[in-house]
Amino acid sequence: MPTRDRQGKWQPFDAVPGYQEALQQTKTKQSWEKCPTLSEDEIEEINIILQRGLLEKIPLRITYYQKGFFYDIEGLIQMISPLIGKIIINGCPIRLTSIYRVEERSLSNEKNNCDSNPYC
Helix, strand or coil: CCHHHHHHHCCCCCCCCCHHHHHHHHHHHHHCCCCCCCCHHHHHHHHHHHHHHHHHCCCEEEEEEECCEEEEEEECEEEEECCCCEEEECCEEEEHHHEEEEEECCHHHCCCCHHHCCCC
8 A cells, every 4th residue: 555545544533522622621621720819908909009000101010810810911001990890901801800910010011912811
């Protein structure tokens, strides 16, 4: 049998329907993390930095938790709405209760990476 004909015979295939999908779901579940609980002091510190960032137009890097994963976004805060419990940064709404960490950034490091989050 020519080599060309044998190549297709020994190629891997999905013998069990749905196996690859189940394998991918298992990998995803293993990389999930539990939602962290912040202390009152940490929440107060985050609120102060967010307010300062909004009022003084300071670029921030925000790490937030969503559906089992942590995401980072950098930029200027456009709005803080305590009534609906969200902030908007670079056009991406983020729940205040999902914010895990906030850091001040310099203008030269500012970037919009909201596109990396499929839920944004």
